[in-house]
Amino acid sequence: MPDIGASGSPATDFSVSLLGEFVRLGVRDVVLSPGARSQALALVCAELERIGQIRLHVRLDERGAGFLALGLAVESGRPTLVVCTSGTAVANLHPAVLEAHHSGVAMILLTADRPSELRGIRSNQTTLQPGLFGVATRLCIDEPAPHGAGAEPGAAISLARRATDAATGLRSLDPGPVQLNLAFREPLSAPVTLTPELISGPAGLAESAAVLSEPILSADRPEPVFLVAGGPRTVVIAGTGAGPEAEEFARAGGWPLLAEVCSGARFGPNLVSAYRELLLASDLGGRVERAVVFGHPTLSREVPAMIAREGVETIVVAPTGSEWFNPGRRVRVFARAAAPDATAVEAAGTPDGREWLGRWVMSSRHLLAAGAARESIPMSDRGITREELAAMRAPVTRPMLADAVWRSSWPHDRLVFGASRLIRVADRRVPGKKISVHSNRGLAGIDGTVATAIGIALASQTGPAPQSTGVTRLVVGDLTLLHDIGSLLLTPGEALPRLQIIVGNDGGGTIFDGLEVAASARAEAINRVLFTPQQADLANLAAAYGWSYGLAASRSDLERALTSPHAGPSILEVPLVR
Ligand SMILES: Cc1ncc(C[n+]2csc(CCOP(=O)(O)OP(=O)(O)O)c2C)c(N)n1
Numbered sequence: 001m002p003d004i005g006a007s008g009s010p011a012t013d014f015s016v017s018l019l020g021e022f023v024r025l026g027v028r029d030v031v032l033s034p035g036a037r038s039q040a041l042a043l044v045c046a047e048l049e050r051i052g053q054i055r056l057h058v059r060l061d062e063r064g065a066g067f068l069a070l071g072l073a074v075e076s077g078r079p080t081l082v083v084c085t086s087g088t089a090v091a092n093l094h095p096a097v098l099e100a101h102h103s104g105v106a107m108i109l110l111t112a113d114r115p116s117e118l119r120g121i122r123s124n125q126t127t128l129q130p131g132l133f134g135v136a137t138r139l140c141i142d143e144p145a146p147h148g149a150g151a152e153p154g155a156a157i158s159l160a161r162r163a164t165d166a167a168t169g170l171r172s173l174d175p176g177p178v179q180l181n182l183a184f185r186e187p188l189s190a191p192v193t194l195t196p197e198l199i200s201g202p203a204g205l206a207e208s209a210a211v212l213s214e215p216i217l218s219a220d221r222p223e224p225v226f227l228v229a230g231g232p233r234t235v236v237i238a239g240t241g242a243g244p245e246a247e248e249f250a251r252a253g254g255w256p257l258l259a260e261v262c263s264g265a266r267f268g269p270n271l272v273s274a275y276r277e278l279l280l281a282s283d284l285g286g287r288v289e290r291a292v293v294f295g296h297p298t299l300s301r302e303v304p305a306m307i308a309r310e311g312v313e314t315i316v317v318a319p320t321g322s323e324w325f326n327p328g329r330r331v332r333v334f335a336r337a338a339a340p341d342a343t344a345v346e347a348a349g350t351p352d353g354r355e356w357l358g359r360w361v362m363s364s365r366h367l368l369a370a371g372a373a374r375e376s377i378p379m380s381d382r383g384i385t386r387e388e389l390a391a392m393r394a395p396v397t398r399p400m401l402a403d404a405v406w407r408s409s410w411p412h413d414r415l416v417f418g419a420s421r422l423i424r425v426a427d428r429r430v431p432g433k434k435i436s437v438h439s440n441r442g443l444a445g446i447d448g449t450v451a452t453a454i455g456i457a458l459a460s461q462t463g464p465a466p467q468s469t470g471v472t473r474l475v476v477g478d479l480t481l482l483h484d485i486g487s488l489l490l491t492p493g494e495a496l497p498r499l500q501i502i503v504g505n506d507g508g509g510t511i512f513d514g515l516e517v518a519a520s521a522r523a524e525a526i527n528r529v530l531f532t533p534q535q536a537d538l539a540n541l542a543a544a545y546g547w548s549y550g551l552a553a554s555r556s557d558l559e560r561a562l563t564s565p566h567a568g569p570s571i572l573e574v575p576l577v578r
């Protein structure tokens with residue numbers, strides 16, 4: 001005879017122990033999609049929300065739910081839970097799991113399943129769920145259905161601990177997704193009432209949060225801290241996830257900082273915004289002898305080409321992760337951290353060192369100024385001129401859009417870019433600014449972008465002021481928005497994201513117009529299978545989902561909409577010419 005648990009349903013008792021432990025470990029956001037098999041987990045989540053222990057986000061579509069969890073985890077720095085039912089529901093999490101895998105984001109999937117006796121006999125809504133995500137999960141456990149044994153609460157607690165450990169990369173230094181596949185048997189749930197005392201154990205919120213973010217350096221293959229000596233002509237590259245460490249490193253070593261727009265390091269006196277053009281210049285890019293890379297560079301061909309070049313020695317720095325950026329497999333050193341040594345600091349002060357840095361920084365500034373002049377409005381001191389008026393009424397261009405969004409973003413705001421053209425336009429031209437920028441560059445998919453941005457917006461709104469008082473702006477192409485249009489579906493009663501989606505609508509995927517094949521293939525064929533035209537009515541879509549909508553046909557419309565965004569979720573459509 002099994003022991004009888006508190007509720008009368010082993011599924012519910014197990015869920016209380018499991019989710020209670022996750023809360024103790026510092027989990028605050030849970031994303032949930034409805035389903036019968038997962039009802040015990042879902043109803044315990046509803047209780048935890050009621051007593052103020054978690055923020056619960058209910059989403060119909062598991063694909064969007066996965067990306068919402070990703071965005072919440074990226075912004076909050078905490079692992080986020082995803083709860084779903086069995087069958088295709090689980091498979092819908094796959095795109096977000098892959099992105100989280102490649103970008104090292106902690107998310108923990110609680111996938112409900114049939115018990116063993118119902119598997120492999122064509123039971124309804126039953127497939128092979130454990131292992132579905134292959135190598136993309138850091139840990140995957142197929143947990144048999146609880147049946148009320150006395151050891152089950154303890155097992156649930158250790159399961160939560162193992163999952164959190166693996167997802168945050170506490171020991172492995174390799175954070176990422178975890179799947180707990182949880183079998184449940186009838187009765188699938190029983191009524192449960194929770195009190196805060198029942199679940200708030202000794203490990204408080206602050207304590208667990210501190211532990212989650214504590215870096216533990218392993219002395220395996222990568223160097224724990226690599227000291228970079230002076231001498232070779234060096235550039236510092238910052239890709240996604242690089243963060244302020246890259247800027248600090250470049251400044252300490254007196255080296256030019258080639259920082260992508262979503263690197264978190266696009267600021268400071270050593271910044272080279274126009275790095276793509278300058279890497280092609282023989283007297284700058286052509287003379288590089290050493291590169292130190294932070295984060296994951298994805299936006300240019302020039303960076304990997306330089307690293308793969310004969311005569312360039314590369315050091316790649318990543319505090320976490322198990323796969324290393326290694327173009328042409330020519331990287332010499334992999335390290336968990338790096339610092340310039342005394343000889344490097346000394347070399348930075350020599351005429352040679354100063355000339356090298358100065359030339360990169362000044363050339364970049366000149367290029368940026370020339371680009372800005374091309375897009376700027378001619379100003380006169382005698383009020384508005386005819387030219388000025390015409391410029392304000394002219395259609396918006398991509399550079400104009402990138403500049404305007406960048407200018408209107410402040411440190412308490414968040415900026416998210418979709419994949420495709422606009423992030424590259426911004427990367428080529430925007431100057432240094434210490435603002436929070438995210439883009440899903442793990443796999444650079446155009447999927448889940450709206451959900452990711454909603455997650456970032458919602459998580460950004462929960463912390464202390466002033467960081468929590470800003471606006472999140474998402475800059476996307478039309479196809480990227482339409483791909484994730486279902487994520488506009490918000491749940492009544494939940495907090496609204498302060499999110500402005502700025503969609504550059506050029507009627508299809510214009511990034512493909514830049515492919516070499518576009519010059520040789522039949523135009524109709526390119527249109528049909530690459531550009532893939534669309535004529536969706538974004539105003540009506542916004543209305544259908546209850547988002548406010550605006551159209552920015554001119555620069556003055558754009559400036560106005562960006563500086564006074566709607567308080568809640570809104571879409572700003574910006575027509576762009578192909
Ligand atoms: C999930 C996924 N499918 C397909 C692609 C390939 N892809 C890259 S960009 C793009 C088109 C994007 O079009 P849009 O969002 O309108 O941006 P634009 O190129 O017009 O600026 C596609 C289909 C991808 N990156 N991810």
Ligand SMILES: [Mg+2]
Nearest residue numbers: 477478508509
């Ligand atoms: Mg487009």
